[in-house]
Amino acid sequence: MSRPLLWLLAQAAAFLLALWAAPRAEGLWRWLFPGIARPVWESQGWFTLLGEHLMLSLGAAAIAGAIGLGAGILATRPGGQRLRPLLDAVFSLAQAIPPVAVIALALPLLGFGAAPTLLALVLYASLPVMRGAVAGLDAVPPGVLDAARGTGMGRAGILARVELPLALPVIQAGLRVAVVLSIATTAVGAVAGAQCLGTPIVTGLANGNMAWVAQGAVFTAWLALLADRALRLVLARSTG
Numbered sequence: 001m002s003r004p005l006l007w008l009l010a011q012a013a014a015f016l017l018a019l020w021a022a023p024r025a026e027g028l029w030r031w032l033f034p035g036i037a038r039p040v041w042e043s044q045g046w047f048t049l050l051g052e053h054l055m056l057s058l059g060a061a062a063i064a065g066a067i068g069l070g071a072g073i074l075a076t077r078p079g080g081q082r083l084r085p086l087l088d089a090v091f092s093l094a095q096a097i098p099p100v101a102v103i104a105l106a107l108p109l110l111g112f113g114a115a116p117t118l119l120a121l122v123l124y125a126s127l128p129v130m131r132g133a134v135a136g137l138d139a140v141p142p143g144v145l146d147a148a149r150g151t152g153m154g155r156a157g158i159l160a161r162v163e164l165p166l167a168l169p170v171i172q173a174g175l176r177v178a179v180v181l182s183i184a185t186t187a188v189g190a191v192a193g194a195q196c197l198g199t200p201i202v203t204g205l206a207n208g209n210m211a212w213v214a215q216g217a218v219f220t221a222w223l224a225l226l227a228d229r230a231l232r233l234v235l236a237r238s239t240g
Contacts, residue, residue, distance in 0.1 A: 008233055015223070019047060022041065025040075033211040038209065041211075043200075053196040056114055056189060056194060057121065058182070060118050060182045061179040064122045067122065068126040068129025069129055069171065072131070072132070073133060075130070088130075091126055094123040094124070095126070099117075102119060103116045103117060113194055117189030124181060128181070129171070129174045132177075135170050137163055140163050176235060180227055183227050190203075201213050204216065
């Protein structure tokens with residue numbers, strides 16, 4: 001087993017141990033936040049929040065990946081290249097709108113819970129996938145495409161068997177960014193009632209309990225960093 005993998009497993013174990021220890025470390029939280037009467041988050045279990053957080057963020061990343069990849073393919077086809085500036089502008093605008101604003105606008109239509117958060121995350125994470133797909137497909141050498149056409153391949157076959165495999169490393173890099181952005185941003189879904197690692201943050205802000213805010217923020221950031229390291233390792237192995 002390689003050293004980077006061992007280091008990643010050790011970090012993941014430390015993260016899970018910290019989640020388990022958080023509700024049992026009342027002395028630590030009272031020392032860090034002496035003026036707070038209830039510094040330990042106990043409303044929902046940390047592992048329950050972690051599961052909900054991962055389901056929401058990874059589901060959003062999967063949808064964003066499909067949308068971004070489809071848009072990238074469309075933008076690089078002969079009939080769709082004229083749409084590239086429009087697609088880039090639309091996806092850039094979608095990411096420019098703060099997720100919390102998307103959630104607020106979607107609440108009257110979708111109600112409280114995971115749905116408005118999922119919409120905000122998909123809009124936020126689609127851009128890096130689309131741009132990664134465009135960059136990867138544009139980088140396929142024209143000579144390779146000519147050779148594929150010379151063998152009698154059709155457009156669909158060239159895309160599936162030549163272009164996408166050659167563009168895969170760049171597309172995967174865009175997917176990695178989308179996953180990390182989604183995991184890091186899912187916490188804002190707590191303002192709409194979505195259960196996630198951001199729930200202690202929002203509840204703590206509403207009640208003036210900075211201990212809960214700190215716990216939620218630490219675990220959310222830690223999870224995003226772990227996901228980034230894991231994806232870097234997986235992609236390095238797949239392209240190595």
